[in-house]
Amino acid sequence: MPAPTEIILVLGGTAEANRLVSRIRIMRPDARILLSLAGRTATPVLPEDCAVRVGGFGGADGLAAFLAREGVTHLVDATHPFAAGISRNAVKAAETAGVPRVALVRPAWEPQTGDRWTCVACLGDACDALPAKARPLLALGRQHLTPFARRPDLDLVVRMIEPPDPPLPFSAEIVLSRPSPDADEEAELLQRLAITHLVCRNSGGAASYAKVEAARRLGLPVIMIERPPSAPPPVAGSLDAVLTLIGMNPSV
Template sequence: MPGSAETFLVLGGTAEANRLVAALRAARPDARIVLSLAGRTTTPVLPADCAIRVGGFGGSDGLAAYLTQESVTCLLDATHPFAAGISRNAARAAEVAGTRRIALVRPPWVAEAGDRWTSVACLAGARDALPANARPFLALGRQHLSPFAARPDLRPVVRMIEEPEPPLAFPAEIVLARPSADVADEAALLARLAVTHLVCRNSGGSASFAKIAAARELGLPVIMIDRPPEPAPPVVRTVEEMIAAIAP
């Protein structure tokens, strides 16, 4: 329950959010920390020593009400760089509730020598950028796959943590696994599956970069979906910067 101690609400679902909770607990041992998750994954990786809240708030108004009711001291937005709607709601809710807010946005990936990137603005652009009869590895998450149903010529591969429910709207080879941080493992997977293209969003960060490095190693073209605009400031780039920003 709310009390006199500081209360931090962390909007999570990312590796950075989990690290932030751990760093926040070390920096503020007496604080109340609540980690909010959207609930898309039934078996998420969770940090220790915090309260977990699963599910939406009901838009910016619902979040503003939660911030007030729970006496939240600071709202820390550590959501995915493509969760633009959530970040907009967080900014509006914090303004309405008069709660301090800081966004943690990891830097995007930048193409290097050997990369064969085609940058596109959206999922439909990624779909249309694939040549006929391609076998793309769709590293997108199940909620972002529906546009590819319009390309029956493709022979896609999809990696998921859990079996899709309901089933996908188009035929695809499904790999049930979490992404590997090992470039050799990712390269072996792409080669074994005879993948011709990698399709992904420019999420940035190290947690899922191995597939990008693997595509470079194999000389595979990458269809890279550009990020939406960043959240309103203040914005930090690392967990360490976030902890420094909230220092008393």
């Protein structure tokens, strides 16, 4: 069997990365597609028919060595908008290995009429922005919860996909579920749990927006953590733009 002419490494962990892999598979059936995941979720949702790599690369140098060793022809950074570390490593590694790179950055959410956002720069500021005795839903991911340990006055509710291991460093009600894409379901959850505030990051995209829409409907304040600086160009805001930048015609 001849070697594939294209070897595409997609740094994933997002719904957009999965959809991109599926699109590339249809357009370039002979290409080898590698999907890289950080490994924070034990049961990730995965696209069909691609090789999956789980775990870190060992920094920018390790990623550069991987690109060279595997003969990668295109690197697509489709990680979460808040995964600033891996995005920085992707830039440096691509430069070192001489591999074309493109970052897929989904557009950020913008406040709508009726939203009650308090925009903050970081997790610590989000923690400080909550009033005493609030009962917030922390929709942040388990690796972003430590700052809230210093607010024992809060009645915390944490949503996560899997039970925390190790246990959380503070007392909280834990809701084990993925975010619903349905705003009605999210609103019902917020009401049932008697949530007073929503704390989340400005992840953008449609997959997790329902909670923001639900908070708007209920008139709940939202502590919105702003994004870190975006990756340097080339940056694409859509799957079609990524496909164009890696030499594929999305209209085909």
